[in-house]
Amino acid sequence: MRRQELFIRTILVVGVVYATWKTAGWYWSDGEEIPRSVISSQWPSVVPKPLNPEPNKPHAQQALNSFPTSLKPATPTARTTPTTQSTRTTTRAAVAPTKKAAPAFNSSARIPRILHQAFASEMVYENYLPYINSCMALNPDWTYYLWRDSDAEALISSAYPEFLAKYKKYSDVLERADSIRYIVLHHFGGIYLDMDVQCVRPFFPALDNFNSFLDQERIEQTNIFWGWPFSVMNSAMGSAPGHPFFREVINEMLHKSQIGNAFATTGPAILTQVYKQYTAVKPAVPVTLLEPNVMSPLMDGNKNWRSMCGSLAAAKSKPDSRRSWKERGCIMLESKNWRYDDSDNSTICVHRFLHLGYGFAAGARKKPFNVTARFWPRVRTFK
Structure with missing residues (x-):
């Protein structure tokens, strides 16, 4: 009887010691041991609170009622193949959001040093x-995120599930590339650039004091080609996490019934429309429309x-009051002696209009x- 009691006590002591050692020293992930210190250094510093829909409040107010999401990219200590288990774990730990989480806007927040680009x-x-290369070289301390279609779908599925069905319905390849840029700016913040945008100056300090900004097409081009007074471009945009303007853009895309025409459903037309609606009510959280030459x-x-x-x-x-927008644009362009480049000392980026996403440019x-x-x-991916 005493031998049985001694054996049971020994087993219990060994079990307690083993459990204490496991809790104090190590966590397990996907069958691979990861030190607790590594997890602590890589996990987001703020755990986001899920956004609970409140039908009686506007979307911007809903966003302001939740906690911010932070993004702390992991810094690799050694070069490994991107598909290794350790790299996948590091990437997840750096960016994985809480399911269905939506960040809130902090009025004191500024644009974080994250550069986003999207491609299939x-x-x-x-x-x-x-x-x-120009943007990476001029902004060496910025983290670069490449949003492939699979990454976009993974983020939408986990954090914006209400948008997933619409995302999957998009038939124009540019619709997916357009839509994810608004979502990543809302969720993580940072600067989004099309891949045919060349950087000629660092983003900061020129844009350091903004909590959001939108690009604007050359006025003459908008007047002549579209017959509009101005056009908001989605080729270059920046934001602090959770900015309500980008939440409004997401909502507008979600409720738009039209599919298959990126310009109207996800591109400059819908962005310009939301900008006019948003600024018409003098919002508490403004968004800055840059001058075209920037x-x-x-x-x-x-x-x-x-x-x-x-x-x-x-x-x-x-x-002038009786001239069409096209006529005004043409007269303005002529007054500049048909100068097609308005770059100056305030220019940070130059949109090159390669149009490679369109079929007519396939040969180029x-x-x-x-x-x-x-x-x-330097490249990070979400999935």
Whole structure:
């Protein structure tokens, strides 16, 4: 009897010691041991609170009622193949959101040093290489996130599940690339750039004091081509996490019934529409529309603007109030001696209008390169 009691007590003591050692020293993840210190250093510093829909409050107010999400990228200590278990674990620990979490906006927050770009996969047209390289080189302390289609779907599924069905319905390839840019800016904050945007100056300190900004197309181009007074561009945008403007853009895309025309459903048309609606009510959380020369100083070089304008004699004979937007744009461009580049000392980026996402530009596409391998270890992916 005493031998049985001694044996049982020994087993219990060994079990307690083992459990204490496991709790104090190690956590387990996917069959791989990870030191507690590693997890502590990589996990987001703020655990986001799920956004509970409140039908009687506007979307912006709902966003303000939840906690912010922070993004703390992991810094690799050694080069490993991106597909190894250790790299996958590190990436998840750095960016994994709480399911269905939506960040709130902090009025004192500023744009974090995160650069986002989107493409179907990591195999990117070589045409984009010098532009990506320019932004990486001029902003060496910024974390770079590549949002592939699979990453976009994973983020939407976990944090914006109400948008997943709409995302999967998009038939225009540009609709997916458009929609994810608003979502990552709302969720993580940072700066989004199209891959045909060249950086000519560092983002900071020029944009350091903004909590959000939107790009604007050259006024002359908008007047002539679209017949609008102005157009908000989605080729370059920045935000602190949780900015209510980007929540409104997501909501507008979600409720838009039209599918298959990226310009109208997810592109500049819907962005300009939401901007006008948002600013019309003088929101407590404003969004800044940059002057065109800051990020879009060029006219689209694929178009013959002089030919499109034709003779301006009749337009000039009218008072300005009776001129069409096209006539106003043409007269403005002529007054600049048909100068297609308005770059100046305030220019940070230059949108090059490569249009490689459109079928008509397929012949101009160069062979793809692996952006993850080329810029390793700075490239992060979500999935």
